[in-house]
Amino acid sequence: MFMQVGFLYFCVLEDYFTGFTLHRKGWKSVYLYPKRPQFLGTATTNFNEASIQWTRWISGLTSVAISRFCPLICGPLKMSLVHLMCYLEVACMPLLYCLSIWGFALIPQLCLFNGIPLYPKISDSNFNIFSIIFISAISKSLYEVVTTGDQFRVWKNEWRIWMVRCVTCYTYGSLDAILDKLGMKEASFLPTNKVTDDEQVKLYEMGIFDFRAATMFLAPLVTVILVNFAAFVGAVFKALVVDDNGDRYWEKMFGQMFLSFYILVSNYAIIEGMIIRKDKASIPLSATLWSVVFSVFILVIGSVILC
Known part of the structure; x- marks a missing residue:
């Protein structure tokens, strides 16, 4: 660890580590x-560059969380407990979020696909x-957005994008730090392109991904969508066609189906980019095909384990 121009360079997220120290x-x-x-500054202007940047940031946070400088271990000298907990939450957030979101994105769906109820x-x-917890989480984030002057669309x-980052940037960044x-391997520091492109600006102004x-970055997103789609369609089909007592099936599987x-x-934008859109900025067919392979593999392995 050494200092250059006022920053401490222990990890690729030097501003967080410097502030904490x-x-x-x-x-x-x-x-x-x-x-x-x-x-006046510039930021990343497209999904690929933003994902690279966030992956780098997450790698830096996770590297602090699993090092001797972890706020939980490197106790406060002149910091309050609340202040320390804020730094700890930020450092541990990526790893905890990616694990929990991957769990929520796959485990209930695999159980739904195999007819195993998880919720009451x-x-x-x-x-x-469960309803109160879900509504509370949604309401809290919506309240924060509205009270800061933004609109429902921003929320x-x-x-x-939080869900997107959890299964992409948070996952890759945490894995990069752990490795x-x-x-x-060494923690990567990939520079990002912040040059403005007229076509990208036009898509942004139109609200198009x-x-x-x-x-x-695309394969995990499409894979999650395909697994959820297969589980949901399979459950609806079973409730309407296969199951003789459809009402009871809906009742016991409602939480997972919802x-x-x-x-x-x-994440309709991902479905739109994968199936409906045919422009240059849509999801490439190669990424979709790879995702189909991954999703089938996940469904097969899940069925073998659960059945």
């Missing part, structure tokens, strides 16, 4: 957010607990 030593910071912009029946009073996009910790990205349906609706 300075606050731990008693430095005080001020949140400056003037009405008149004080600085909709008529069971215990089902209200919808932020919620969707670096094990000595199997630009899916011209590496397959490593979860799959919610994931599909929230």
Whole structure:
């Protein structure tokens, strides 16, 4: 660890690590957010570059979380417990989020695909607990967006991109940091392109996703969509056609069916880019085919384990 021009370079996310170290030593910071912009900068302008940038950030956070500088281990000298918990939450968030979201995106769906209920029946009073937790999480994020002056559309996009990042950037970034910790590879620092492209700007202004990205970022997204689609369609078919007592099947599988349906609706842009759109910015056929292979593999392995 050494210092250059005021930053501590222990990981690829030097600003987080520098801030944590300075606050731990008693430095005080001020949140400056003037009405008149004080600085002018550029950001990534497409999905591929943004994913690369977020993967780098997540790698830096996870590398701190699993190192001797983890806020849980590197105790506070002059920091409050609440301040320490904030740093700990930020450092551990990527790894915990990617594991939990992958679990919610696949495990209930695999059980649904094989007719195994995980949640209480909709008529069971215990089902209200899961409903309250789900509604509370949605309401909290919506409240934060609205109270900061943004609109419902912003909340919808932020919620969707959070799920996208969890199965892509959070996963790859955490894996990159873990492999670096094990000595199997060095943490990567890939520069991002921030040059504005007129075609990308036009798509952005139209609210259309630009899916011209590496397959490593597209395949997990499409795979999750395909697994959820297969589980949801299979459950509906079984409830309407195969199962003689369809009402009871809907009742015991409603929680898992709703979860799959919610994931599909929230990520309709991915379905649109995969099936409906035919422009240059749609999801390439090669990424879709690879995702079909991955999703079939997941469904087969899940069925073998659960049956």
